Amino acid sequence: MADIVVDGERIVRLGPGAGAGVAPAVDCTGKLVLPAYIDGHVHLDKVLIRDELREHDGTLSGAIGAIHERKRRYTLDDVRGRAREVIEESVRSGTTRLRSHVDVDTIGGLRPLEGVLAAAAECDDIAVVQTIAFPQEGLLRDPGAYDLMEAALETGAHVVGGMPHWEVDEDAQREHVRLCFELADRFDRDVDMHVDETDDGGVRTLEMVADEALRRGFIGRVCAGHVCSLAAADHEYADRVIAKCRRAGISIAANPVTNLVLQGRGDRGLIRRGTTRIAEMRAAGVNVLFGQDCVKDGFYPFGRGSMLEVALISAHAAHLTTRSDLAFALTAVTDAPARAMRLTDYGLAVGARADLQLLPVPSWEEAIRVQPLPEKVWFKGRLVAENSVRSELHRRS
Ligand SMILES: [Zn+2]
Numbered sequence: 001m002a003d004i005v006v007d008g009e010r011i012v013r014l015g016p017g018a019g020a021g022v023a024p025a026v027d028c029t030g031k032l033v034l035p036a037y038i039d040g041h042v043h044l045d046k047v048l049i050r051d052e053l054r055e056h057d058g059t060l061s062g063a064i065g066a067i068h069e070r071k072r073r074y075t076l077d078d079v080r081g082r083a084r085e086v087i088e089e090s091v092r093s094g095t096t097r098l099r100s101h102v103d104v105d106t107i108g109g110l111r112p113l114e115g116v117l118a119a120a121a122e123c124d125d126i127a128v129v130q131t132i133a134f135p136q137e138g139l140l141r142d143p144g145a146y147d148l149m150e151a152a153l154e155t156g157a158h159v160v161g162g163m164p165h166w167e168v169d170e171d172a173q174r175e176h177v178r179l180c181f182e183l184a185d186r187f188d189r190d191v192d193m194h195v196d197e198t199d200d201g202g203v204r205t206l207e208m209v210a211d212e213a214l215r216r217g218f219i220g221r222v223c224a225g226h227v228c229s230l231a232a233a234d235h236e237y238a239d240r241v242i243a244k245c246r247r248a249g250i251s252i253a254a255n256p257v258t259n260l261v262l263q264g265r266g267d268r269g270l271i272r273r274g275t276t277r278i279a280e281m282r283a284a285g286v287n288v289l290f291g292q293d294c295v296k297d298g299f300y301p302f303g304r305g306s307m308l309e310v311a312l313i314s315a316h317a318a319h320l321t322t323r324s325d326l327a328f329a330l331t332a333v334t335d336a337p338a339r340a341m342r343l344t345d346y347g348l349a350v351g352a353r354a355d356l357q358l359l360p361v362p363s364w365e366e367a368i369r370v371q372p373l374p375e376k377v378w379f380k381g382r383l384v385a386e387n388s389v390r391s392e393l394h395r396r397s
Pocket of ligand 1: 041101194293
């Protein structure tokens with residue numbers, strides 16, 4: 001039982017008796033207060049386009065191809081409206097910080113970025129949205145994309161993205177990685193890439209990313225998303241690469257929610273889950289986060305900006321069932337993305353920004369099991385969302 005005292009945007013006192021002499025504003029007795037969730041890996045430019053796409057084979061490449069036609073028709077207002085809807089939905093569900101990849105390529109140009117930046121500005125009273133310039137079509141495969149990446153960073157993208165495994169061969173993959181780090185160096189930005197989102201254990205760009213981070217001294221400044229193929233590589237190789245990730249302070253955005261449906265499509269019988277080596281990375285001390293990744297787009301027909309749902313589905317995918325495992329699932333949607341984003345003002349701590357939520361359950365184990373909406377959500381100390389659910393059971397009298 002503890003008090004949380006907020007003054008302005010910050011938590012100023014915390015602990016049993018901390019609220020002595022302060023008029024209580026919200027009685028949280030018997031309920032759970034958590035820091036607001038962080039969605040550390042989402043694609044706000046693509047959200048909610050599913051109904052307009054042709055059907056495809058369900059794979060990553062099938063989805064990317066199906067999106068091209070729609071991406072050509074993006075307008076700033078169209079992207080802004082869809083992104084805004086998902087930011088608002090995320091806030092209602094207890095998330096106040098998001099890090100969004102935004103496609104930067106010769107198909108959509110800078111429209112996706114401009115739309116997401118506009119939505120972020122419109123929502124800056126309820127959430128903070130970081131953007132990642134994401135060359136999804138490749139840098140060498142898509143001539144002109146590198147110049148657009150520079151323009152995106154000049155326009156306001158916060159982080160350098162990448163997708164090296166999409167290039168045609170290993171030399172091109174290595175060059176893609178080098179170009180991304182060169183941009184990050186030049187613009188003094190962190191790196192957050194899509195890495196090895198395939199079941200093919202022979203695809204090994206995570207090691208290239210780790211080597212480049214170590215060579216340039218980008219320690220603790222890189223996040224690698226998905227990293228599915230590491231699960232298919234041999235154990236000795238995987239151990240070596242995980243150790244390198246640990247040394248380079250690389251965060252891993254495992255996104256089991258989408259990879260459960262995208263990967264393993266070619267398997268019969270024992271169908272792979274598509275997730276990376278979550279347990280091994282956790283044991284090695286690598287920072288692992290879970291992202292929503294997709295909301296009703298070409299890759300994934302579900303998603304509603306609920307990190308509580310993401311934690312639950314990820315717990316199934318990664319065999320997380322003990323109390324310690326469930327605590328890890330909570331970390332993966334709170335402290336781990338905060339660390340990946342190098343936030344210094346996050347959490348239930350004195351001095352942290354008062355981004356908080358109140359859940360109508362007594363514990364995190366109950367929260368992840370019954371999936372309640374937060375009763376209240378605060379952003380910078382201000383109440384920004386409230387939810388109430390009415391349910392009645394009519395027994396015979
Ligand atoms: Zn992604």
